[in-house]
Amino acid sequence: MKKSKPTILVVNDDGITAPGIKALMDAMAEIGRVVVVAPDSPQSGMGHAITIGKPLRLDQVDIYEGMEMYRCSGTPVDCVKLAVNKIFKGKKPDLCVSGINHGLNNSINILYSGTMSAAVEGAIESIPSIGFSLDDYTLQADFSHCIKYVKELAQQVLDNGLPTATLLNVNFPAGAHIKGIKICRQANAKWAEEFDERMDPHKRPYYWLTGVFQMNDNGEETDVWALEHHYVSVVPVQFDMTAHHAIPVLNSWEFKV
Amino acid sequence: MKKSKPTILVVNDDGITAPGIKALMDAMAEIGRVVVVAPDSPQSGMGHAITIGKPLRLDQVDIYEGMEMYRCSGTPVDCVKLAVNKIFKGKKPDLCVSGINHGLNNSINILYSGTMSAAVEGAIESIPSIGFSLDDYTLQADFSHCIKYVKELAQQVLDNGLPTATLLNVNFPAGAHIKGIKICRQANAKWAEEFDERMDPHKRPYYWLTGVFQMNDNGEETDVWALEHHYVSVVPVQFDMTAHHAIPVLNSWEFKV
Numbered sequence: 001m002k003k004s005k006p007t008i009l010v011v012n013d014d015g016i017t018a019p020g021i022k023a024l025m026d027a028m029a030e031i032g033r034v035v036v037v038a039p040d041s042p043q044s045g046m047g048h049a050i051t052i053g054k055p056l057r058l059d060q061v062d063i064y065e066g067m068e069m070y071r072c073s074g075t076p077v078d079c080v081k082l083a084v085n086k087i088f089k090g091k092k093p094d095l096c097v098s099g100i101n102h103g104l105n106n107s108i109n110i111l112y113s114g115t116m117s118a119a120v121e122g123a124i125e126s127i128p129s130i131g132f133s134l135d136d137y138t139l140q141a142d143f144s145h146c147i148k149y150v151k152e153l154a155q156q157v158l159d160n161g162l163p164t165a166t167l168l169n170v171n172f173p174a175g176a177h178i179k180g181i182k183i184c185r186q187a188n189a190k191w192a193e194e195f196d197e198r199m200d201p202h203k204r205p206y207y208w209l210t211g212v213f214q215m216n217d218n219g220e221e222t223d224v225w226a227l228e229h230h231y232v233s234v235v236p237v238q239f240d241m242t243a244h245h246a247i248p249v250l251n252s253w254e255f256k257v
Numbered sequence: 258m259k260k261s262k263p264t265i266l267v268v269n270d271d272g273i274t275a276p277g278i279k280a281l282m283d284a285m286a287e288i289g290r291v292v293v294v295a296p297d298s299p300q301s302g303m304g305h306a307i308t309i310g311k312p313l314r315l316d317q318v319d320i321y322e323g324m325e326m327y328r329c330s331g332t333p334v335d336c337v338k339l340a341v342n343k344i345f346k347g348k349k350p351d352l353c354v355s356g357i358n359h360g361l362n363n364s365i366n367i368l369y370s371g372t373m374s375a376a377v378e379g380a381i382e383s384i385p386s387i388g389f390s391l392d393d394y395t396l397q398a399d400f401s402h403c404i405k406y407v408k409e410l411a412q413q414v415l416d417n418g419l420p421t422a423t424l425l426n427v428n429f430p431a432g433a434h435i436k437g438i439k440i441c442r443q444a445n446a447k448w449a450e451e452f453d454e455r456m457d458p459h460k461r462p463y464y465w466l467t468g469v470f471q472m473n474d475n476g477e478e479t480d481v482w483a484l485e486h487h488y489v490s491v492v493p494v495q496f497d498m499t500a501h502h503a504i505p506v507l508n509s510w511e512f513k514v
Contacts, residue, residue, distance in 0.1 A: 047334070048304030048368045055455070055463040077304070077369075082464065085450045108381065110498055111305045112334075117368075124365065124447050152514045160510060165445070166500040168507075181514070183507040185499040188422070190381050193342045198312070206312040207339065236503035241367055242442040243423040246493035250425075250440040253417060257409045257438070 006032035006094035006158050009083050009122070013043045013076040013101065013114025016061070016069065020100040023143035024132060025067060027150045028097060031158070035093065036069040037083040039076060039114075044103070046114035048121070049075045058082050076118035084125050095158055096122030099132035100150070102141050106133075106171045106223040106233055107187040107213075116169055120239050123167035128157045130168040135227065145176040149232050153181075162236075169235040173227050182231040187222035189215045263289035263351035263415050266340050266379070270300040270333040270358065270371025273318070273326065277357035280400035281389060282324060284407045285354060288415070292350065293326040294340040296333060296371075301360070303371035305378070306332045315339050333375035341382050352415055353379030356389035357407070359398050363390075363428045363480040363490055364444040364470075373426055377496050380424035385414045387425040392484065402433040406489050410438075419493075426492040430484050439488040444479035446472045 008028045012021040016038035028034045037058075057073040070087065072079045076098070084092060101115040110116045115131050122129030132150055134141055153170060162168070169186075172178070191211035200206055215224055223233035265285045269278040273295035285291045294315075314330040327344065329336045333355070341349060358372040367373045372388050379386030389407055391398055410427060419425070426443075429435070448468035457463055472481055480490035 042310065045307045045309040046304075047306040047374065049306040049332075050302045050304070050369050050466060052302040052466055053299065055465050056452075057461075057463055075306075078466070081450045081466065082452065085452050086454075086464070108496070111374075111377065111381075111496060112307050117304065120368065124368075148514050152512055156510055156512070163500065163503045163506050166503045181512050183504055185501065185504065186497050188497070193338045195313075195339065195342050197343075204314075206314055207343070208312050209307060209309055209335070209338065234507060236500040236507055237498045238500035238503075239365070239368060239498070240443055240445070241494045241496070241498070243420065243493040243495035244442065246420045246423045246495075247440055247442065249420050250491060250493055253413055255409055255413070255438050257405050 008032045008034050009093040009096045010034055010036045011076055011079045011098045011118045012038050013046060013118065015039050015042045016071045018102060019139060019141065020102050020143060024097060024100050024150065027147050028154065031151060031154055034067065035087060036067060037072055037079045037087065039079060040071040040073055043075055043114045045112050046075045047112050048077055048117040051075060051078050056082065058086060076114035077121045080118050080121040092125060092127050095154060096127045096129040097132065097154060100143050100146060101133035103137040104133055104135045104171050105131060105169065106227060107189040110169055110186065110237065119167050123165065124239060128162050130154065130157060130170055132170045134172045135174045145178060146172045149181065165240065166236050166238050169237050171223060171227055171233045173230050177230055178232060179230045181234055182226040184223040184226050184233045184235050185221055186235050187215065187224035188217035189213060189224060265289045265291050266350040266353045267291055267293045268333055268336045268355045268375040269295050270303060270375065272296050272299045273328045275359060276396060276398065277359050277400060281354060281357045281407065284404050285411065288408060288411055291324060292344060293324060294329055294336045294344065296336060297328040297330055300333055300371045302369050303332045304369050305334055305374040308332060308335050313339065315343060333371035334378045337375050337378040349382060349384050352411060353384045353386040354389065354411060357400050357403060358390035360394040361390050361392045361428050362388060362426065363484060364446040367426055367443065367494065376424050380422065381496060385419050387411065387414060387427055389427045391429045392431045402435060403429045406438065422497065423493050423495050426494050428480060428484055428490045430487050434487055435489060436487045438491055439483040441480040441483050441490045441492050442478055443492050444472065444481035445474035446470060446481060
């Protein structure tokens, strides 16, 4: 005997008009009752930012027929907080899904990603949460090959739940030739920055942040490896950032204060 | 035989004119050569946000005599990236310190904190990094009782280094009665949001993010416990967010795709 239709909160960081969130809300509508709360403008790279110095707007909008949607003036994390507090009013949704992001959020990108931070915030609120991202930055990105995996992973999380205080970071390779799902760890990698320095018309310099992804990990159990080998990467994520293994090291220090 | 004076990057999220960063740069000037790179305006709650949709400004400023200082138009993480790339030009500093933040960044606050995210970015750049925060939000905060601990912790990190891919999250109780330093784990806690809803003059609602800190952890080895008991809390932090213990759980799922 099945329980009633689950309620699913859909968020993203590319903004409420992005094709990626349309693909995600349509997929989720096949599984449950969908409520969309998304930023009114692109918020890529916002990480876990919240809005504390200015007030927020939250307005219901009618973009796609039959879809309950709200646009928010804040960050992706603000969207989740407002959804829980002002829309669900304490009766939490059964699932929070974020994305589908235009661009990968594997490896170290999880820290910079508004998409993943929204999913992390869902997990902090004890809502089973998943972030989805595709290896295609363009607004023309084709999400169609992701949909069956998105639905399967959402259903598995609804059926099985997730270990306490964890969420999923799911990344898709571009193109249709997917070999399957791989459970992975976050690859050890970073961005090597290369600021593009330019001069404004007033002869003052300004800088565009660019960079090269620098892989420092040969492991075959990483998300980077999985994506390079045409798997969907699934990394279980936690928000306890304690380096537990470092506690005994620090306890061996002799403080002179 | 001592090696030459260490180079110390000082950053924060409260902005370049905050008293907390003045206290920190003065303390660090007793240990090494200081370079300050800080946001030109308050960036509290910016988390690990980076600026990708607009260009950045970085200008040397002459605020305090004899201090090498730069103000940046971006986020705390942008400050670290620009410092490494445009000021140090690849020759990394020996230490990155962030703060002293006006307000605690213990427990779950690490995720929202620009102060801590700047220190995390330093660690991603393989620079030994420490974030410092004081339990006093006001601009009148008194940092004087923190200074001997700040210097001792900075010196210990310079002397001993830190375990690979870790950094320190250091929080101070307000007031002078400190019992000592405690190595801790991040307490399991969250913010229970309470959005303050108001009406603008045009009868449209807007929301101020507020909240109550909700402690879900009775452990005596947490940062929250240490601070409540007048200790300086020191949490070793990592930026591998993989929930390694959840990997076998997910591997037991049978995917139907």
